[in-house]
Each structure stands twice: as structure tokens, then as C-alpha cells.
Amino acid sequence: MQSYIPPIDDYRFLLEEVLDFDGAMTELGKDVDCGLATAVLEEAGKFCADHLHPLNRQGDEQGARLVDGSVVMPDGFAAAYQAFVEAGWPSLAADPDHGGQGLPFILQLWLDEMLSASNLSFGLFPGLTRGAMEAIAAHASDDLKTRYLAPLISGEWTGAMALTESGAGTDLALLKTKAEDLGDGRFAITGQKIFISSGDHDMASNIVHLVLARLPDAPAGVKGISLFLVPKMLPDDTRNTMSVGALEKKMGIHAQPTCVMNYDGATGWLVGEPHRGLAAMFTMMNAERLMVGIQGLGIAGAAYQQAAAYAKDRLQGRSSDGGRGPVAIIEHADVRRMLLKVRAFVEAGRALAGWTALQWDRAQGHADPAIRADADALVALLTPVVKAAFTDFGFESAVAAQQVFGGHGYIREWGMEQFVRDARIAQIYEGTNGIQAMDLVGRKLPMAGGTVVERLFDQIEMDLQKCEGVEMAERVRNALGLLRDATIALRGAGADAAGAAAVDYLRLFALVCLGWMWARMAAVATRDSPLHASKRALAEFFVLRLLPESEGLARAIGAGEASLMAMPGDAF
Amino acid sequence: MQSYIPPIDDYRFLLEEVLDFDGAMTELGKDVDCGLATAVLEEAGKFCADHLHPLNRQGDEQGARLVDGSVVMPDGFAAAYQAFVEAGWPSLAADPDHGGQGLPFILQLWLDEMLSASNLSFGLFPGLTRGAMEAIAAHASDDLKTRYLAPLISGEWTGAMALTESGAGTDLALLKTKAEDLGDGRFAITGQKIFISSGDHDMASNIVHLVLARLPDAPAGVKGISLFLVPKMLPDDTRNTMSVGALEKKMGIHAQPTCVMNYDGATGWLVGEPHRGLAAMFTMMNAERLMVGIQGLGIAGAAYQQAAAYAKDRLQGRSSDGGRGPVAIIEHADVRRMLLKVRAFVEAGRALAGWTALQWDRAQGHADPAIRADADALVALLTPVVKAAFTDFGFESAVAAQQVFGGHGYIREWGMEQFVRDARIAQIYEGTNGIQAMDLVGRKLPMAGGTVVERLFDQIEMDLQKCEGVEMAERVRNALGLLRDATIALRGAGADAAGAAAVDYLRLFALVCLGWMWARMAAVATRDSPLHASKRALAEFFVLRLLPESEGLARAIGAGEASLMAMPGDAF
Structure with a gap:
């Protein structure tokens, strides 16, 4: 297989000649121009070509494995993730108030293109982390934001979205996972989720799950679903009562650990209003x-x-x-x-x-x-x-x-x-x-x-x-x-x-x-x-x-x- | 996975109401009518549903394996093949002069549909055997026909087509495998072929390869290609000098042994005229x-x-x-x-x-x-x-x-x-x-x-x-x-x-x-x-x-x- 060649000339053409990037940035009062943007994309492309593309085939052959209840990533992935975090790529377009670099979203999307081109399984980790980060930034309490945003934005921790259950995929009205109010701001989450991408792995010290569940007094249907933040490691550094039930054997993205997750009274915190989890x-x-x-x-x-x-x-x-x-x-x-x-x-x-x-x-x-x-x-x-x-x-x-x-x-x-x-x-x-x-x-x-x-x-x-x-x-x-x-x-x-x-x-x-x-x-x-x-x-x-x-x-x-x-x- | 349901009602509809099967058979002087045809298809469907469909997933998971230079098929395949031969399915539409049942080709094609539906990897074995049989019947000497047609038609032996080389796929003009005339009607075949479906396996006592190769005096290009019959087991029951170089690892049809075949001065016989192999x-x-x-x-x-x-x-x-x-x-x-x-x-x-x-x-x-x-x-x-x-x-x-x-x-x-x-x-x-x-x-x-x-x-x-x-x-x-x-x-x-x-x-x-x-x-x-x-x-x-x-x-x-x-x- 040939090397991956990042499409930098095409990005430059689009920024300079088609999309009037400089004009858009001026309009937004952002201090970024085509030169800087292209330089960032060039660096990002180099990272993908040098660190991620060479792991792609091997990741497919080895796959993520479940060993003694924990996911072990294919060789080289943990080191590549470490390098990815150290180079600051997770925080590229994130809010500077929480440690992000505040660069325009176009750079994020095109970085995503190069991540997907060189190693889709790897690219899902920062992608899901960003989703978790967005939900927390938009809906969580200040306390949760203080505790969770910075390490997610830096990539020190990663995120996962736990929505689907075996009887509830497209139709979330059918989901059964329960949340019990422990009275001290904490909730106990109990249920099984399937198809949880990045549900567990050995590349980061914590994994922040955002879990959809029902409170006891919840109305039926989608209007009774709440969202909870359920971290693998609790603030006191003990392991939360959640575990990987199985790794799915899939057609592809073998290096991406798609988990069956069991939450056994796992400790969680409400994100947003009760019953408003869908928003x-x-x-x-x-x-x-x-x-x-x-x-x-x-x-x-x-x-x-x-x-x-x-x-x-x-x-x-x-x-x-x-x-x-x-x-x-x-x-x-x-x-x-x-x-x-x-x-x-x-x-x-x-x-x-x-x-x-x-x-x-x-x-x-x-x-x-x-x-x-x-x-x-x-x-x-x-x-x-x-x-x-x-x-x-x-x-x-x-x-x-x-x-x-x-x-x-x-x-x-x-x-x-x-x-x-x-x-x-x-x-x-x-x-x-x-x-x-x-x-x-x-x-x-x-x-x-x-x-x-x-x-x-x-x-x-x-x-x-x-x-x-x-x-x-x-x-x-x-x-x-x-x-x-x-x-x-x-x-x-x-x-x-x-x-x-x-x-x-x-x-x-x-x-x-x-x-x-x-x-x-x-x-x-x-x-x-x-x-x-x-x-x-x-x-x-x-x-x-x-x-x-x-x-x-x-x-x-x-x-x-x-x-x-x-x-x-x-x-x- | 649900059982496989052979589409017998649809076959009957087509035979009786759309294609005027009875009329066509009368026109051809064949003593077959819709009733018999449907009964044959029903039996064939039962075989596919009961014997082949249940092996399909397992064949995919286990795959064909190369053990000590020979291909070992997934569990159950050899027994299923034995049953397939005993039931007479390989000879369904073959020439009665060589032991075939002479049933119309429409039954063969629809049997092929059910074979492919229930187990594509398996279905390729009789399919390739039929191809070899057709080429021998149309082009080989009477001596070769006498020796090879009957066991191929019965399915006792299977066939393989050895055309492709690593530098010659679509363009057969580029192929390099050589044939040397040994003077006694035999030829020594030397070269490597790739992508040889059913190239080796443990389900039959002999495998008849039809190999494209060049004679020493051959003109360049496709007009210099001859076809040779190269059996795994020679008439004196010794092993021919041909071997499996490797099994290809493929996207699918894992139970089908796709071989790299090496012919090392393997004994073969010319099929048809010299340099007319393409026909x-x-x-x-x-x-x-x-x-x-x-x-x-x-x-x-x-x-x-x-x-x-x-x-x-x-x-x-x-x-x-x-x-x-x-x-x-x-x-x-x-x-x-x-x-x-x-x-x-x-x-x-x-x-x-x-x-x-x-x-x-x-x-x-x-x-x-x-x-x-x-x-x-x-x-x-x-x-x-x-x-x-x-x-x-x-x-x-x-x-x-x-x-x-x-x-x-x-x-x-x-x-x-x-x-x-x-x-x-x-x-x-x-x-x-x-x-x-x-x-x-x-x-x-x-x-x-x-x-x-x-x-x-x-x-x-x-x-x-x-x-x-x-x-x-x-x-x-x-x-x-x-x-x-x-x-x-x-x-x-x-x-x-x-x-x-x-x-x-x-x-x-x-x-x-x-x-x-x-x-x-x-x-x-x-x-x-x-x-x-x-x-x-x-x-x-x-x-x-x-x-x-x-x-x-x-x-x-x-x-x-x-x-x-x-x-x-x-x-x-």
C-alpha cells in the first residue's frame, strides 16, 4: 500500500479561491488566514500520514481484543494516541475558555477527513470525545464542566455515547436503562447498552460515558429520557461499577472497540434537565x-x-x-x-x-x-x-x-x-x-x-x-x-x-x-x-x-x- | 439466522405460466415436464437448505486452511460434498453419453441459484467442475474424454481453471507459464498461477486443473496460448509435481480455497489444438x-x-x-x-x-x-x-x-x-x-x-x-x-x-x-x-x-x- 498523501493543495485551492476563507474569518473577527490554516492542515496531514496510516492495516488484522474484561488496543495505537494528544490535535477547534485552540470548524472537519482517510477506527476516538464535550459544554452543570471539559478537550480522557439498547436502536422511546436518584446529586445507572464505540480501551486514563436512561417518574416514550455522565473512573479514583460485557465482532473497523456495556448501579450525574436527555x-x-x-x-x-x-x-x-x-x-x-x-x-x-x-x-x-x-x-x-x-x-x-x-x-x-x-x-x-x-x-x-x-x-x-x-x-x-x-x-x-x-x-x-x-x-x-x-x-x-x-x-x-x-x- | 426457503413456488410459476416450459421441452423432444422439473428443484432445494445453508456461517468463520501444503476444508464440508455427489447433483444437466442425466439447463441454473443462496463457497466446486467438463467435452481427445469426463460428471473428481498469473489477469497475452513437449503425448508444465478457485481441497480424490501455458514455439500474445489438462493425481496414482504455494486471504468466500498454484514440470496433456487454448x-x-x-x-x-x-x-x-x-x-x-x-x-x-x-x-x-x-x-x-x-x-x-x-x-x-x-x-x-x-x-x-x-x-x-x-x-x-x-x-x-x-x-x-x-x-x-x-x-x-x-x-x-x-x- 502506498503512503497517504494529504490533499493540502486542494484545501488551499478551496480556502483561497472558492470559499473566501479570509473574508469569512474577517467577518467573524477570527485571527486566522489562509496561510495559517494551510500550515495547520499540513501539520495535521503529516501526523495522519506518518502515525495513523501505517497502523491501519495492522489494526484491521489484529483488532481490538477483550482481555480479562478490559479492551486491549492493537499494537501502536496507544503510542499514536499519546502523540496525537501531545501534539494538541484534540483541542483544535474547541472553546478557548476550556483550553481549546478556538480554530475554525472547517479545520476540524478537514482534519476529520484526514483522520478517516488514514485510520477510521482511530479517528472515532477523538470524534466521540468531541461529541461528549459538546453535550457537556451545552447542557451540563458548571461543576461537571469544571471537572470534565478540560481533560476531554485535551484528549487526556476520551468520550463515549451510550444510547442504543438491543430493543431500542432507531426508536429510543423503547429504551429501558434505569437511573435512580441517590439524593446527593448522584444517580445509580442500571442497564445494558450495545454498539458503544470507544466504550473501553487502554489509551487514556478515563472514559466518560454519556448514557441515556429513564428516571423512576419518567413519562413513557422519548419524553422520559434523561442523559447522564457516567465516568469509568470516579472522582475518588475508584473504578465505577460498569463493565464491558462483550466486544462486537464486526464487518470492519476492527481496531475500534464496539462494546456491549453493562452499567450495574454505576454512578452518574445528570446532564441537563430531567427527561430532557434527547435535546x-x-x-x-x-x-x-x-x-x-x-x-x-x-x-x-x-x-x-x-x-x-x-x-x-x-x-x-x-x-x-x-x-x-x-x-x-x-x-x-x-x-x-x-x-x-x-x-x-x-x-x-x-x-x-x-x-x-x-x-x-x-x-x-x-x-x-x-x-x-x-x-x-x-x-x-x-x-x-x-x-x-x-x-x-x-x-x-x-x-x-x-x-x-x-x-x-x-x-x-x-x-x-x-x-x-x-x-x-x-x-x-x-x-x-x-x-x-x-x-x-x-x-x-x-x-x-x-x-x-x-x-x-x-x-x-x-x-x-x-x-x-x-x-x-x-x-x-x-x-x-x-x-x-x-x-x-x-x-x-x-x-x-x-x-x-x-x-x-x-x-x-x-x-x-x-x-x-x-x-x-x-x-x-x-x-x-x-x-x-x-x-x-x-x-x-x-x-x-x-x-x-x-x-x-x-x-x-x-x-x-x-x-x-x-x-x-x-x-x- | 432463519432457514433458507427454496423459491419453489416461483420456479413453478415461471415454468408453468411464463416460460412455457412444457412447450419448449416438446419442441426439443425432451421427456421432461413442469411436474418433473418442479420435483427435481424441490429435492435440490431441500438439499441446499438442509446440508449447505447450515454450514455457511461456520465456513466463513473457519475458512479453508493450508496445513502441511494441503488444503483442509471447514468442518462438515467434506461430508456435505459426499452427500451432494451421492445424490447425483453434479451430473444433473450433463451429457447422458458420459453418465450425465441430460436434464435441461434451466434446472442447472436454478440449482446454481440455490447453491449460491445457501453456500457460495461450496457452490463454486461443482460450478468449476462443470466448466472443466465442458472444455474437455468440447475440445479434448477421445482418450482424455474417456479418462476424465465420467469422474468429473459424477463429481467424484473436481475441476479447477488455472488462467491468471500475477502479471496477467484480464490481459492473458502476458502470461508466462511454459509447456514443454515430452514427446510421448505428455507435456511438462512450469509456472505459477494465482487466484485458482478450488485449486486444492480434501473433499475429492482428484482435482483436474485446466492450465493455460505457452509452448516453446508459440507466437507472442493470445494466439500463442495452449490449454493443458493437469491432474493432481496422475493415472498411475502418483502425485503430480504441482503444489499449493499459498492460500489467498480474502474479503469473503472464506470456505473457498483460492490458491496460488505452483506447477513444477507438472505432467499435463494438451486439450485441443496447440496455440488454440483461448477458444x-x-x-x-x-x-x-x-x-x-x-x-x-x-x-x-x-x-x-x-x-x-x-x-x-x-x-x-x-x-x-x-x-x-x-x-x-x-x-x-x-x-x-x-x-x-x-x-x-x-x-x-x-x-x-x-x-x-x-x-x-x-x-x-x-x-x-x-x-x-x-x-x-x-x-x-x-x-x-x-x-x-x-x-x-x-x-x-x-x-x-x-x-x-x-x-x-x-x-x-x-x-x-x-x-x-x-x-x-x-x-x-x-x-x-x-x-x-x-x-x-x-x-x-x-x-x-x-x-x-x-x-x-x-x-x-x-x-x-x-x-x-x-x-x-x-x-x-x-x-x-x-x-x-x-x-x-x-x-x-x-x-x-x-x-x-x-x-x-x-x-x-x-x-x-x-x-x-x-x-x-x-x-x-x-x-x-x-x-x-x-x-x-x-x-x-x-x-x-x-x-x-x-x-x-x-x-x-x-x-x-x-x-x-x-x-x-x-x-x-
């Missing part, structure tokens, strides 16, 4: 969901690099005029099609992630509350799109990159099949992609009476009007037209109609957003440089060869729910 | 390619059964009117969408496989040579479509069925992720799906001046005209129109244009063929029975929700090759 949980979830989308992007980019290198090296077949042979398979049109498909997603996805991250920074830190609210709504709208579409495209990309290798792609030692197995989880966890699509259609489209989505469409339309490459922008505008029509048709749709359309609608939405980014990139890529030339070529490939999928999607959405609901349940 | 190889390949397509179908059907059972059992969320909850997730529109997508492929794929198999029987056994030739051409045309589209849809189906399980789908013990890992190989081996697409566009469309494909399209058109469900047939006819236009546009296309269009074109071709089968099935499914009602519902779902993909495919094909070839190779 706190969504604070974690939303940050996580963007990150999970980025995981799809990261793996796609890493798989592309390997496949492109292989395609330039592997000799098979003759040139298209029959004159030369054997030639590198990069000369064959169908190999190019596979590689271009991956890259056209990766580079537009990177741009869209960056655009969304800048909205996130506006939502957090803009002086004008109206701008904050607008930006926050856009992030909420785009979160399910990024989560689901990026992980779907990410998985499809990993499969396409594997296909470039022919039979070798199926053999473990080449590493391509690991990308496929690892990428697959991102379509499932943090809310399956079907759930994301229903979140988009059922919750996000109706936001503010439908004006949020209209505002995004208007912005896309405006940007397209400004684009130079006329024919290309025109095609994206056509797809936007299909999306607008579908959006109007889904207004006020019932649950069946929404559910029947949701996944196709989200994909159409994503294709339009990627087309929008390609139009913006092509419009500024006018120079005679290799990077600009490749941007123009990829933009053309995207609109001519990938965007047409939007037509079939629009047609399928328009066909409605009748053909899905006709068959009786027992006929399946 | 003999394609005899094997073509039979194998249809079977590989069926593998995708089999896994999709098996994955569907598990996912449908889970969806009827798993309680999450509320009914669409909000009134009841938790409800079985089969009530949710998006879960139905995933399941219907799989089933709409499986049932139409099963029909198309059956239709193709009947053409195969006509090609082999019809009294009229013109009808034989026509049928043979149709099989040649459809072979790459079945191989590539069925394995692509099969993989996508396994992924969709896994998604129905949410997080549980990612956990090994549920078995859904094995379907995904196993299904993936079928898109790669026996010629990658990209190669199939280029075979379709480059070799099959031009057959007989383009009249073969025109004849198929005309038959589809005629069948659609006869269909009752007017709107449905009309939509398939529209898609056929797009396919006809694309076919005309590709006439005389150069290598780049053909390669750029090929994969999308093959998918469009397959969608039209599946739509054709749905129209035919819907037209006869007029009764008020559960099976007929489900056929009508699935046909409607297919044309309304899946067939629209054809529009985007046609548009992408029409965009041509320029956007794929523009980027310089070193810019990838």
Missing part, C-alpha cells in the same frame, strides 16, 4: 453526523489515491488505437470512469463540507444574531445530506476503487477491501441513512415554513448565474429545477409519502449540491495550471456523466408511495 | 459466466429472505398515522423500498435466467440448425449482461438487505455482512464487470452485423405489445427506445467511446430486460392469488421506481467519451 443527545448527534459524513469522504479520498496509483502502474491490454501494449490501465476509458467518479465526489464533497463548516462557524460566532440563526438553520438542513450522501457516495467510491484492482482488490493484503468494510459502517451508525433522509424530508424541509431550503436553493441559483462555464451551470440549474419541483411536491406529505421519497430525494439534493460546488470551482479555475485544468475536467465529467442520475431520481420520487405500500406486510 | 478457455468461461451471474441472484434472494423476516419481526417506531407503536418496521415505507428493490431484481432476474437457459437448451439440442444458431447467438449476447448486471444488482441487494438490519447488519453473527463480502467477488472474477460490459459493446453488439441484438429488441417489443397492463408495458417500451437509440449510437464506436459507454450501457440493457420480464409476468398474473397479486405489485414497483434510472443512464451514455479522456494520465 442534549441531539447536540452530540449533530456534531457527530457531520463528522460521520466526512468519514465517507475521507475513505473515498484514500481509496482513490491507492486506485489511481495502481492504475498508473498496472500494465494490461493495448492502447485504444491498438498500437501499443501492454499499457497502464489508466489509459482505458472504463478505468478512468471509475476513478473520475470517485474523484468527482471527493473534491466536490470536500468543498461542500468546507462551505458547511463555515456556516457552522457563523452559527457559533457571528456578531449578528440573525446571521447566526440563518447559518444555524443551513447547517441543520445540510447535516442529514452530508451524513447520508457522503457515506453512500463514500461506500460506492470504496467499491469502485476496489474494482480498479481487479482480483487483487478482493485480497486483504492490498487493503482495498478494508476500505469497503470500514466505509460500510458510516451508512449505518449515528442514525441510518434512511433515518437521515426522513430527517431531511420530515423535519428539515418544513423548517421556518420551508424558507430555509428555499434560501439555499436561491443561493445556489444565484451562484450558478455568476458562473462562467455556461453549459455546465445550465445543467446544474436544470437539476436544481427538478429538486425544487420535488421539494414543492413533498410539502405537507404524510409519513408514507415522505418515507417513500426520502432516500431518492436526499440523493437528488446531494447531486445538486455537488453540482453547485463543481460550478463554483470551475468558474474560478481559469488558469493554465494542472490543478485548475483538472478542476475543469472533473466539473465537466460530473455534469455530463454523474448529474444525469438526477433525472431518474426525480421521476422515481414523483411516482409516489402507492407502489411501496400496496403489498400486504405478510406478502414480503 | 477452449472461452468454452469454460461462457458457462461459468452465466453461473457467476446467478451467484449474484442467489445471494440477493437469500439476503432478501433474512431481511424480510427481520423486518416483520423487529419493532421500532410508530405507524404512519402515529396511532400505533412500536410497529414492525415492515410498515415503514423506506424499509419496504429496500426490500422491494431487492425482490424486484430477484424475481425478474430468475425469470431472465430461465429464459436464457431455455435458449441454451435450444442452442444445444434443437433439431433445426438455424434455430440452434439463433439461440446460441442470443445466449452469447445475454451472457455478459447476466454476468455483470446480476452480480452488480446482487451486491447492491446484499447491501440493501444488510441496511434493513441497522446496526445488527454490521455484526458478523447475523450473517448479513457475509452476504455483502461474498457477493462482492462475483463482480470481479470470471472477467470483471467492466470487461463484461466491453464484451457486450465491443463483441456482442456487432454479432451478425448487429442483427442479433435487433432480434432480441424486436422480440421484447413484440412481447410488450401482447401485455395487458398497458401503462406498465408502455414505460418499458420507452426504456427500450432509449436502449435502441444508444445501441445505434454505439455502432462502430472506437475503443474509447465503447469503453466510456460500456458499463452504463450494460446496466440500461439489463434494466430493459428486467422490465420485459416484469411485463411478461404481470401479463399472466391475473388471478386473485397471493402470488399473482405480489407479481402485479412488484411489476408496478419496478417500472415506477427502478426503471426510471434508465433515463439518466441514456443521458450519460449519450455524453460520450470526451470528458473521460480529457485528463492527462499523470493528473490522476
Whole structure:
């Protein structure tokens, strides 16, 4: 396997030429410019390439193991995590009031891309820690903040989210874990949770679990769920009464310890109000969901690099005029099609992630509350799109990159099949992609009476009007037209109609957003440089060869729910 | 994991009501009718469900192992193979002159479906044996036929195809294995082959390898390749000088021993003419390619059964009117969408496989040579479509069925992720799906001046005209129109244009063929029975929700090759 090459030139292109990063930072009063941002990304990339990428295959082969009730990580992971913490990467974008570096979120998301590209199992540790940190920062008491925020932000401790139970996955109303008020501010938590990523490991001195549970007087359903902070090590340095029941054997992310956790009257503290755990949980979830989308992007980019290198090296077949042979398979049109498909997603996805991250920074830190609210709504709208579409495209990309290798792609030692197995989880966890699509259609489209989505469409339309490459922008505008029509048709749709359309609608939405980014990139890529030339070529490939999928999607959405609901349940 | 339920009712429906099996058998003078055929399929299904399905997970966990240079199969496989041979399944459709039962090929293909559904790794053994048997029957000397056909047909011995080398996969012109004429009818074969399925195992007393190699006086390129029969055990019962260099560690099909084989002056016999090995190889390949397509179908059907059972059992969320909850997730529109997508492929794929198999029987056994030739051409045309589209849809189906399980789908013990890992190989081996697409566009469309494909399209058109469900047939006819236009546009296309269009074109071709089968099935499914009602519902779902993909495919094909070839190779 080749080294991992961090996409620094592409980040620089996006910051300087597409996203007006300097302007955005000035607007936010942040003392960061393109130069500093690129330097940070360069260092981060070096860390991922040097420390994490070399452990990725070995982590898959060894896996996390359960030894005498504790998780032992694969060789090298603890040292790499130590180095990660010492270099300060966990605190990159965190609140300076609690020891964070306060850098813009775009750097965090792109760091996440490189973490996912080089070692997804590893990248989940800081990712989940950040989710825990966000929930504590937003909802916990000052006392809990004082005790827990600093070591989570520094990475000295890590976080875990304990939501799912065997009978309660998507539907948290069904969860059974109990919390008993001990009267002194502490609660005793009892129950079993499954699928707990980073639930236990040997890389940090404490693990802070955020656990959903029910208080005795809780109303039924999701309105009776509370969130508790349950640390592995208690403040008096004794071990909490929680244990790893089992490690799940999974398709991929073998170096990530996915635990069955037993809480046996474990000591916990309430985070936020009683029975309001879901709100706190969504604070974690939303940050996580963007990150999970980025995981799809990261793996796609890493798989592309390997496949492109292989395609330039592997000799098979003759040139298209029959004159030369054997030639590198990069000369064959169908190999190019596979590689271009991956890259056209990766580079537009990177741009869209960056655009969304800048909205996130506006939502957090803009002086004008109206701008904050607008930006926050856009992030909420785009979160399910990024989560689901990026992980779907990410998985499809990993499969396409594997296909470039022919039979070798199926053999473990080449590493391509690991990308496929690892990428697959991102379509499932943090809310399956079907759930994301229903979140988009059922919750996000109706936001503010439908004006949020209209505002995004208007912005896309405006940007397209400004684009130079006329024919290309025109095609994206056509797809936007299909999306607008579908959006109007889904207004006020019932649950069946929404559910029947949701996944196709989200994909159409994503294709339009990627087309929008390609139009913006092509419009500024006018120079005679290799990077600009490749941007123009990829933009053309995207609109001519990938965007047409939007037509079939629009047609399928328009066909409605009748053909899905006709068959009786027992006929399946 | 639930038991495997062989789709006997669906086979019966296809034989009796859709494919006019009795008529076809009368036409061929074969003494088989629907009753006998269904009884055979029922027995075969019972064997797969009782003997093979229960070994599938265990085969994945244990895997085939290399012990002291020999392959040891997972527990239970040798006994199951013994039972398979004793029941006579290997000889089902083989030539009665050599001990075969001479049953029609449609029964073989559907047996292959059930083998793949219950245990893909196991199913490859008889599959490869059949390929070897076909090549020997068509090309070998009478002496070789006498010695090798009977034990291969009975399954007492198994077969293996040794084509690929590390530098020569798709491009066999590059292969280096040497054959030296020993002067007494024997040849000494020397070289290393990789990716040799069923290359060694402990389930049969001999393994017959068909090995591609070059004679000393061979011309360069594919015109200098000869085929040799190289048995593990020589006629004098001594061990041939061939050995297993390694077992490949793969993404899936762990119970299938994929060997690196070393031939160290191994004794072999020429099959067919010197330097004409490729023709003999394609005899094997073509039979194998249809079977590989069926593998995708089999896994999709098996994955569907598990996912449908889970969806009827798993309680999450509320009914669409909000009134009841938790409800079985089969009530949710998006879960139905995933399941219907799989089933709409499986049932139409099963029909198309059956239709193709009947053409195969006509090609082999019809009294009229013109009808034989026509049928043979149709099989040649459809072979790459079945191989590539069925394995692509099969993989996508396994992924969709896994998604129905949410997080549980990612956990090994549920078995859904094995379907995904196993299904993936079928898109790669026996010629990658990209190669199939280029075979379709480059070799099959031009057959007989383009009249073969025109004849198929005309038959589809005629069948659609006869269909009752007017709107449905009309939509398939529209898609056929797009396919006809694309076919005309590709006439005389150069290598780049053909390669750029090929994969999308093959998918469009397959969608039209599946739509054709749905129209035919819907037209006869007029009764008020559960099976007929489900056929009508699935046909409607297919044309309304899946067939629209054809529009985007046609548009992408029409965009041509320029956007794929523009980027310089070193810019990838």
C-alpha cells in the first residue's frame, strides 16, 4: 500500500479561491488566514500520514481484543494516541475558555477527513470525545464542566455515547436503562447498552460515558429520557461499577472497540434537565453526523489515491488505437470512469463540507444574531445530506476503487477491501441513512415554513448565474429545477409519502449540491495550471456523466408511495 | 439466522405460466415436464437448505486452511460434498453419453441459484467442475474424454481453471507459464498461477486443473496460448509435481480455497489444438459466466429472505398515522423500498435466467440448425449482461438487505455482512464487470452485423405489445427506445467511446430486460392469488421506481467519451 498523501493543495485551492476563507474569518473577527490554516492542515496531514496510516492495516488484522474484561488496543495505537494528544490535535477547534485552540470548524472537519482517510477506527476516538464535550459544554452543570471539559478537550480522557439498547436502536422511546436518584446529586445507572464505540480501551486514563436512561417518574416514550455522565473512573479514583460485557465482532473497523456495556448501579450525574436527555443527545448527534459524513469522504479520498496509483502502474491490454501494449490501465476509458467518479465526489464533497463548516462557524460566532440563526438553520438542513450522501457516495467510491484492482482488490493484503468494510459502517451508525433522509424530508424541509431550503436553493441559483462555464451551470440549474419541483411536491406529505421519497430525494439534493460546488470551482479555475485544468475536467465529467442520475431520481420520487405500500406486510 | 426457503413456488410459476416450459421441452423432444422439473428443484432445494445453508456461517468463520501444503476444508464440508455427489447433483444437466442425466439447463441454473443462496463457497466446486467438463467435452481427445469426463460428471473428481498469473489477469497475452513437449503425448508444465478457485481441497480424490501455458514455439500474445489438462493425481496414482504455494486471504468466500498454484514440470496433456487454448478457455468461461451471474441472484434472494423476516419481526417506531407503536418496521415505507428493490431484481432476474437457459437448451439440442444458431447467438449476447448486471444488482441487494438490519447488519453473527463480502467477488472474477460490459459493446453488439441484438429488441417489443397492463408495458417500451437509440449510437464506436459507454450501457440493457420480464409476468398474473397479486405489485414497483434510472443512464451514455479522456494520465 502506498503512503497517504494529504490533499493540502486542494484545501488551499478551496480556502483561497472558492470559499473566501479570509473574508469569512474577517467577518467573524477570527485571527486566522489562509496561510495559517494551510500550515495547520499540513501539520495535521503529516501526523495522519506518518502515525495513523501505517497502523491501519495492522489494526484491521489484529483488532481490538477483550482481555480479562478490559479492551486491549492493537499494537501502536496507544503510542499514536499519546502523540496525537501531545501534539494538541484534540483541542483544535474547541472553546478557548476550556483550553481549546478556538480554530475554525472547517479545520476540524478537514482534519476529520484526514483522520478517516488514514485510520477510521482511530479517528472515532477523538470524534466521540468531541461529541461528549459538546453535550457537556451545552447542557451540563458548571461543576461537571469544571471537572470534565478540560481533560476531554485535551484528549487526556476520551468520550463515549451510550444510547442504543438491543430493543431500542432507531426508536429510543423503547429504551429501558434505569437511573435512580441517590439524593446527593448522584444517580445509580442500571442497564445494558450495545454498539458503544470507544466504550473501553487502554489509551487514556478515563472514559466518560454519556448514557441515556429513564428516571423512576419518567413519562413513557422519548419524553422520559434523561442523559447522564457516567465516568469509568470516579472522582475518588475508584473504578465505577460498569463493565464491558462483550466486544462486537464486526464487518470492519476492527481496531475500534464496539462494546456491549453493562452499567450495574454505576454512578452518574445528570446532564441537563430531567427527561430532557434527547435535546442534549441531539447536540452530540449533530456534531457527530457531520463528522460521520466526512468519514465517507475521507475513505473515498484514500481509496482513490491507492486506485489511481495502481492504475498508473498496472500494465494490461493495448492502447485504444491498438498500437501499443501492454499499457497502464489508466489509459482505458472504463478505468478512468471509475476513478473520475470517485474523484468527482471527493473534491466536490470536500468543498461542500468546507462551505458547511463555515456556516457552522457563523452559527457559533457571528456578531449578528440573525446571521447566526440563518447559518444555524443551513447547517441543520445540510447535516442529514452530508451524513447520508457522503457515506453512500463514500461506500460506492470504496467499491469502485476496489474494482480498479481487479482480483487483487478482493485480497486483504492490498487493503482495498478494508476500505469497503470500514466505509460500510458510516451508512449505518449515528442514525441510518434512511433515518437521515426522513430527517431531511420530515423535519428539515418544513423548517421556518420551508424558507430555509428555499434560501439555499436561491443561493445556489444565484451562484450558478455568476458562473462562467455556461453549459455546465445550465445543467446544474436544470437539476436544481427538478429538486425544487420535488421539494414543492413533498410539502405537507404524510409519513408514507415522505418515507417513500426520502432516500431518492436526499440523493437528488446531494447531486445538486455537488453540482453547485463543481460550478463554483470551475468558474474560478481559469488558469493554465494542472490543478485548475483538472478542476475543469472533473466539473465537466460530473455534469455530463454523474448529474444525469438526477433525472431518474426525480421521476422515481414523483411516482409516489402507492407502489411501496400496496403489498400486504405478510406478502414480503 | 432463519432457514433458507427454496423459491419453489416461483420456479413453478415461471415454468408453468411464463416460460412455457412444457412447450419448449416438446419442441426439443425432451421427456421432461413442469411436474418433473418442479420435483427435481424441490429435492435440490431441500438439499441446499438442509446440508449447505447450515454450514455457511461456520465456513466463513473457519475458512479453508493450508496445513502441511494441503488444503483442509471447514468442518462438515467434506461430508456435505459426499452427500451432494451421492445424490447425483453434479451430473444433473450433463451429457447422458458420459453418465450425465441430460436434464435441461434451466434446472442447472436454478440449482446454481440455490447453491449460491445457501453456500457460495461450496457452490463454486461443482460450478468449476462443470466448466472443466465442458472444455474437455468440447475440445479434448477421445482418450482424455474417456479418462476424465465420467469422474468429473459424477463429481467424484473436481475441476479447477488455472488462467491468471500475477502479471496477467484480464490481459492473458502476458502470461508466462511454459509447456514443454515430452514427446510421448505428455507435456511438462512450469509456472505459477494465482487466484485458482478450488485449486486444492480434501473433499475429492482428484482435482483436474485446466492450465493455460505457452509452448516453446508459440507466437507472442493470445494466439500463442495452449490449454493443458493437469491432474493432481496422475493415472498411475502418483502425485503430480504441482503444489499449493499459498492460500489467498480474502474479503469473503472464506470456505473457498483460492490458491496460488505452483506447477513444477507438472505432467499435463494438451486439450485441443496447440496455440488454440483461448477458444477452449472461452468454452469454460461462457458457462461459468452465466453461473457467476446467478451467484449474484442467489445471494440477493437469500439476503432478501433474512431481511424480510427481520423486518416483520423487529419493532421500532410508530405507524404512519402515529396511532400505533412500536410497529414492525415492515410498515415503514423506506424499509419496504429496500426490500422491494431487492425482490424486484430477484424475481425478474430468475425469470431472465430461465429464459436464457431455455435458449441454451435450444442452442444445444434443437433439431433445426438455424434455430440452434439463433439461440446460441442470443445466449452469447445475454451472457455478459447476466454476468455483470446480476452480480452488480446482487451486491447492491446484499447491501440493501444488510441496511434493513441497522446496526445488527454490521455484526458478523447475523450473517448479513457475509452476504455483502461474498457477493462482492462475483463482480470481479470470471472477467470483471467492466470487461463484461466491453464484451457486450465491443463483441456482442456487432454479432451478425448487429442483427442479433435487433432480434432480441424486436422480440421484447413484440412481447410488450401482447401485455395487458398497458401503462406498465408502455414505460418499458420507452426504456427500450432509449436502449435502441444508444445501441445505434454505439455502432462502430472506437475503443474509447465503447469503453466510456460500456458499463452504463450494460446496466440500461439489463434494466430493459428486467422490465420485459416484469411485463411478461404481470401479463399472466391475473388471478386473485397471493402470488399473482405480489407479481402485479412488484411489476408496478419496478417500472415506477427502478426503471426510471434508465433515463439518466441514456443521458450519460449519450455524453460520450470526451470528458473521460480529457485528463492527462499523470493528473490522476
